[in-house]
Amino acid sequence: MKHGVAFRKFSRTSSHRNLMLRNLVTSLFEHEQIKTTLPKARDAARLAEKIITLGKKGHNAAQARASSFLLKPSILTKLFSTFAQRYADRPGGYTRIHKFGNRQGDNAPHAILELVDNPRDLKWEMTARAVGRELLKDKVNSDSSEAVVDAGLGRVVNLLRAEKGLEPEEKGLLRPMTRWNLQKVLQFRGPRDVVEMSKKARVYADDLMATPMAHQTMHEEVKAKYPHTPQPRRLAGHKRLAETRPALVIAQGALGPGASPPTKGKKKRVYVLENALTQSF
Amino acid sequence: MASLALTQTQALLPTLRSSLRTWLAPAFGSAVLGWPGISRTLPSLGSLLELFPSIVLAVPKKKTSHSRKAMRSANKGLKDKQNITNCAGCGGVKLAHHICPNCYSSITRQWKAKLREEGLPGLS
Ligand SMILES: [Zn+2]
Numbered sequence: 001m002k003h004g005v006a007f008r009k010f011s012r013t014s015s016h017r018n019l020m021l022r023n024l025v026t027s028l029f030e031h032e033q034i035k036t037t038l039p040k041a042r043d044a045a046r047l048a049e050k051i052i053t054l055g056k057k058g059h060n061a062a063q064a065r066a067s068s069f070l071l072k073p074s075i076l077t078k079l080f081s082t083f084a085q086r087y088a089d090r091p092g093g094y095t096r097i098h099k100f101g102n103r104q105g106d107n108a109p110h111a112i113l114e115l116v117d118n119p120r121d122l123k124w125e126m127t128a129r130a131v132g133r134e135l136l137k138d139k140v141n142s143d144s145s146e147a148v149v150d151a152g153l154g155r156v157v158n159l160l161r162a163e164k165g166l167e168p169e170e171k172g173l174l175r176p177m178t179r180w181n182l183q184k185v186l187q188f189r190g191p192r193d194v195v196e197m198s199k200k201a202r203v204y205a206d207d208l209m210a211t212p213m214a215h216q217t218m219h220e221e222v223k224a225k226y227p228h229t230p231q232p233r234r235l236a237g238h239k240r241l242a243e244t245r246p247a248l249v250i251a252q253g254a255l256g257p258g259a260s261p262p263t264k265g266k267k268k269r270v271y272v273l274e275n276a277l278t279q280s281f
Numbered sequence: 282m283a284s285l286a287l288t289q290t291q292a293l294l295p296t297l298r299s300s301l302r303t304w305l306a307p308a309f310g311s312a313v314l315g316w317p318g319i320s321r322t323l324p325s326l327g328s329l330l331e332l333f334p335s336i337v338l339a340v341p342k343k344k345t346s347h348s349r350k351a352m353r354s355a356n357k358g359l360k361d362k363q364n365i366t367n368c369a370g371c372g373g374v375k376l377a378h379h380i381c382p383n384c385y386s387s388i389t390r391q392w393k394a395k396l397r398e399e400g401l402p403g404l405s
Contacts, residue, residue: 098379098380099376099378099379099380100379100380100385101376101379101382102380112380112385121393122380122385122388123386125381125388126369126370126381126384126388129369129370129371130370132367132370133369133370133371133372136367143370175369177369178369204370235373235374236374237365237367237373237374238367238372238373238374239367239368239372239373240372241372243367243372244367246367247365247366247367247374248363250363250367251365251374
């Protein structure tokens, strides 16, 4: 029975294990984002939170304990200035773990451990992408395709401000999960970050429209050289803007339930835009 | 043809036997006469069998046929993954509860390009 054994041993002696975890935490504070195996990330995150709490306390005893834990003296100043300031209002939960598939080589579960609200916050970036994609989909549904291609998303700051204030059960423009992520990401950030987020979403929506066109031009260049080059194809399960079915069903192609038969029926406007951009691939 | 060959060997059998006997005789003779002590100590086949128990346990009685083997392995294959979802950012496929590797690579490439523009040394 595994009773009273709370933590992992990592097949190491306690000195080896403790030094490894201290090293991981020091690297996390130095780079604000590290990639390691999932169990190591979980144990390192726990210790990192404790050290950041010391950083927020800031008195002499905390300084002494932090300096006896961290392996680089230069990180101490960062801890007691940058992190203490950044997490002043946040009641714990200073780290975030993203699962990242299995590692090439030994197939160990891989994870990215990062400090919340760091300058290169992955969740921030991913939320900006999701917001951009969803707002673009909505825009194409309401406006004409030409207008969307010309203007892109336009100003969305006020939209995001409205979404930030919505309750989970209320209906807004964004999907509930995306709105949840947006609210989480903006929770301890200033009002300037909403503008930043809207800018990122707008840029990403432009990216989304430009990518298929770029692929098409690349394809035409290759085709000019080698006339028998086949049309590029979307990857199996790739979700187009207007798609509502889950990935496993999309991957079944025309055999999947809900697949529209290749008739001359009226297509949704989003599909028309995507077809215009990608010329049917 | 086979029957013809059989009758021929049957007709030849007596001469074959006699030639075999003359060829084998010196070999047997030397074995028995050369080391008479060994032939005395060699146990007979019957006493060797006595060493084994009368019933041999846990041994397959029959060879497993291809059909049986195929039937046994029918549910041993890999299971299909069901935890595949679409990325909210790019629409590609990814594992549920995992970060999208496609988005991650494009985001990190943007960061690295920015660093290169600023002329700073690359981070992580
Ligand atoms: Zn993605």
